[in-house]
Amino acid sequence: MDPLRKFLVNPTKASANQVKLKNWDPQYTWNKNKIDAVTEMDQFSKNISELQYKLFAANNKSLLVILQGADASGKDGTIRQVMGALNPQNCYVKSFKVPNDAELAHDYLWRIHTEVPSKGQIAIFNRSHYEDIIEPFVNNLISKDQVILRCKQINDFEKYLSENGITIIKFFLHISKEEQRRRLQERIQDPTKQWKINENDIVSHRNWDKYVGIYEKILSLCSKKWAPWYIIPANVKHFRNWAISYIILKKLEAMKPEFPRVVIDPSEFILD
Amino acid sequence: MDPLRKFLVNPTKASANQVKLKNWDPQYTWNKNKIDAVTEMDQFSKNISELQYKLFAANNKSLLVILQGADASGKDGTIRQVMGALNPQNCYVKSFKVPNDAELAHDYLWRIHTEVPSKGQIAIFNRSHYEDIIEPFVNNLISKDQVILRCKQINDFEKYLSENGITIIKFFLHISKEEQRRRLQERIQDPTKQWKINENDIVSHRNWDKYVGIYEKILSLCSKKWAPWYIIPANVKHFRNWAISYIILKKLEAMKPEFPRVVIDPSEFILD
Numbered sequence: 001m002d003p004l005r006k007f008l009v010n011p012t013k014a015s016a017n018q019v020k021l022k023n024w025d026p027q028y029t030w031n032k033n034k035i036d037a038v039t040e041m042d043q044f045s046k047n048i049s050e051l052q053y054k055l056f057a058a059n060n061k062s063l064l065v066i067l068q069g070a071d072a073s074g075k076d077g078t079i080r081q082v083m084g085a086l087n088p089q090n091c092y093v094k095s096f097k098v099p100n101d102a103e104l105a106h107d108y109l110w111r112i113h114t115e116v117p118s119k120g121q122i123a124i125f126n127r128s129h130y131e132d133i134i135e136p137f138v139n140n141l142i143s144k145d146q147v148i149l150r151c152k153q154i155n156d157f158e159k160y161l162s163e164n165g166i167t168i169i170k171f172f173l174h175i176s177k178e179e180q181r182r183r184l185q186e187r188i189q190d191p192t193k194q195w196k197i198n199e200n201d202i203v204s205h206r207n208w209d210k211y212v213g214i215y216e217k218i219l220s221l222c223s224k225k226w227a228p229w230y231i232i233p234a235n236v237k238h239f240r241n242w243a244i245s246y247i248i249l250k251k252l253e254a255m256k257p258e259f260p261r262v263v264i265d266p267s268e269f270i271l272d
Numbered sequence: 273m274d275p276l277r278k279f280l281v282n283p284t285k286a287s288a289n290q291v292k293l294k295n296w297d298p299q300y301t302w303n304k305n306k307i308d309a310v311t312e313m314d315q316f317s318k319n320i321s322e323l324q325y326k327l328f329a330a331n332n333k334s335l336l337v338i339l340q341g342a343d344a345s346g347k348d349g350t351i352r353q354v355m356g357a358l359n360p361q362n363c364y365v366k367s368f369k370v371p372n373d374a375e376l377a378h379d380y381l382w383r384i385h386t387e388v389p390s391k392g393q394i395a396i397f398n399r400s401h402y403e404d405i406i407e408p409f410v411n412n413l414i415s416k417d418q419v420i421l422r423c424k425q426i427n428d429f430e431k432y433l434s435e436n437g438i439t440i441i442k443f444f445l446h447i448s449k450e451e452q453r454r455r456l457q458e459r460i461q462d463p464t465k466q467w468k469i470n471e472n473d474i475v476s477h478r479n480w481d482k483y484v485g486i487y488e489k490i491l492s493l494c495s496k497k498w499a500p501w502y503i504i505p506a507n508v509k510h511f512r513n514w515a516i517s518y519i520i521l522k523k524l525e526a527m528k529p530e531f532p533r534v535v536i537d538p539s540e541f542i543l544d
Contacts, residue, residue: 053352057467079361080325086360088396089351089367093360124360181543188541194534195329197541205543262466269460269469271453271477 001030003243004250007230009223018220019231021212026176028233037242044245045085051249054257055120056090061165061255062117065248066125068134069173070211071204072183074234075126076196078173081241082248083124092117095126108132108150109157116161129154130218137214138207147214151221162226169251170227171244172219173234177208273302275515276522279502281495290492291503293484298448300505309514316517317357323521326529327392328362333437333527334389337520338397340406341445342483343476344455346506347398348468350445353513354520355396364389367398380404380422381429388433401426402490409486410479419486423493434498441523442499443516444491445506449480 009019055061065083067075079093094115103111109129117123133150136142142150158168175183184201187193204211223229230247234240281291327333337355339347351365366387375383381401389395405422408414414422430440447455456473459465476483495501502519506512 049356057464076361080359083361084321084357084359087352087356088358088360088363088365089348089355089398090365091360092364093362095361126361177544184541184543185538188536188538191533192329192531194536195532197534197536202541202543208544259464260467261463262469264460264466264469266457266460269456269474271456271474272449272480 003230003246007232007243007247009219009229009231011223011225011228014220014223016217016220018223019216021174021216021219021231024174024231024233026174026179026233026235029236029239032239032242034238037238041082041242041245044242044249048245048249048252049085049087051252051255051257052087052090052122054259055122055252055255056087057120057259058257059120059260061167061257062119063122063252063255064117064125064161064166064168065122066128066130066168066170067173068127068130068170068215069234070175070180070208071198071201072180072187073173073175074237074240075173077237078171078241078244079124079126081237082245086122090120091122091124093124093126096128096131109153112157116166119165129157130222133218134211134214138204138210147217148221151218155222155224155227158222158224158227167251167255168227169247170223170229171247172215172229172231173240174231175234177205179235180205180208275502275518279504279515279519281491281501281503283495283497283500286492286495288489288492290495291488293446293488293491293503296446296503296505298446298451298505298507301508301511304511304514306510309510313354313514313517316514316521320517320521320524321357321359323524323527323529324359324362324394326531327394327524327527328359329392329531330529331392331532333439333529334391335394335520335524335527336389336397336433336438336440337394338400338402338440338442339445340399340402340442340487341506342447342452342480343470343473344452344459345445345447346509346512347445349509350443350513350516351396351398353509354517358394362392363394363396365396365398368400368403381425384429388438391437401429402494405490406483406486410476410482419489420493423490427494427496427499430494430496430499439523439527440499441519442495442501443519444487444501444503445512446503447506449477451507452477452480 067078069075099111112129115123133147137147162168184205187197219229219231232240232243339350341347371383384401387395405419409419434440456477459469491501491503504512504515
């Protein structure tokens with residue numbers, strides 16, 4: 001089982017109805033138990049750290065990781081448990097919330113563009129420009145034609161970024177409706193999790209089917225070879241973490257960051 | 273030995289000539305060997321992570337860590353080895369380099385103010401507003417009176433930040449001139465370190481005594497109870513990391529972040 005193939009929304013088979021989430025098992029774990037997953041992830045993290053340091057030194061390319069998924073699908077947990085191993089010197093997380101007045105006064109990619117990673121950096125987007133399709137659609141503010149137009153605009157934008165040295169990976173954290181209900185209920189019961197409850201949680205759980213519909217459209221229309229979507233089974237947290245960590249490691253390896261060659265003549269470098 | 277006391281520049285004893293760096297041993301390790309230091313740091317890191325998560329949840333206070341020190345004193349290494357354990361969701365590193373045109377067109381605290389941490393966040397400043405005293409002074413661009421004026425302005429600025437919910441810790445990484453020479457030579461020999469060599473390294477090594485003089489002034493005039501300076505012995509990297517990790521942990525403990533109390537009636541929270 002190669003996560004790079006198994007969880008990929010294949011760009012070469014793209015069609016408007018390519019992805020049906022009922023065909024993707026949110027409970028899948030490849031029979032990997034938690035101890036093995038954590039042990040292997042520790043090694044992935046070490047390798048990721050080394051590659052991250054070379055990316056920083058090389059200072060010519062960057063990596064953008066986009067996390068999307070329903071409420072309670074585990075975006076924050078993924079960042080804490082997978083990205084926690086990254087050096088904050090050249091890695092940052094940007095959480096896109098409801099747009100503020102200045103952001104609403106601009107086109108929807110304006111606030112996104114200001115946050116793309118500079119050379120040598122890794123950026124993690126906790127939600128992203130895809131929210132500008134999802135939320136307006138679920139709330140009946142844009143038509144299906146506008147959805148298709150925005151998908152096309154985003155494909156073009158991501159292509160431009162990739163042509164300018166940014167490697168893009170997009171993860172959709174796939175949980176079941178039952179798992180969402182279970183996690184939201186847990187938040188109510190657990191005093192250390194109540195602060196995460198949002199007044200919109202009930203509404204968004206009620207709109208589950210609408211969210212599934214628009215995510216299927218996005219996953220079908222916006223998985224491109226320059227910015228592929230991976231549908232990560234996310235009911236089981238340790239497997240979710242393992243799969244994302246594995247894919248990030250493989251993408252970083254493929255970027256082949258190297259320490260820059262600097263030829264220095266020690267005889268010209270005289271210190272007191 | 274309590275690092276919070278031993279390495280503190282005591283604000284209650286402030287005078288213009290309080291700090292003489294020759295009285296601070298850069299080689300000090302408290303006889304702590306590397307294995308013990310690393311083992312203890314692992315535990316500190318776990319505790320820091322828990323407190324960081326509570327700080328994020330509480331969303332009412334923030335932490336600003338300032339790193340200063342000569343070239344090759346280990347600022348980058350400290351960030352990688354100590355701050356690497358922090359969750360990038362609510363922690364970011366800002367490296368202040370030579371000011372760009374837009375920054376030079378403003379007052380020197382302008383670019384600093386835009387980067388102070390928002391509520392719930394931890395910011396690490398790799399260099400800071402203190403560079404706007406150090407570099408102009410070493411290059412004879414400002415007078416001693418201007419140094420004193422800027423120290424006063426910075427004290428006021430930091431006091432204002434602390435009055436508005438930002439806890440400030442400042443670390444001076446203290447190495448010897450011999451150690452700087454050794455590390456710069458190592459960068460020339462090691463192909464994985466050559467990229468770090470800066471054309472100014474030779475000049476700044478030559479100006480060692482001038483840097484010591486201005487650092488002593490800053491440490492003497494700007495260690496305040498709301499923003500204390502700690503002089504960290506930094507010739508030995510594992511002890512440097514251990515001491516900084518310990519102090520950050522203790523400061524976070526003193527901030528007492530707690531999960532917010534949210535009282536929710538489960539009967540009002542009905543999911544499909």
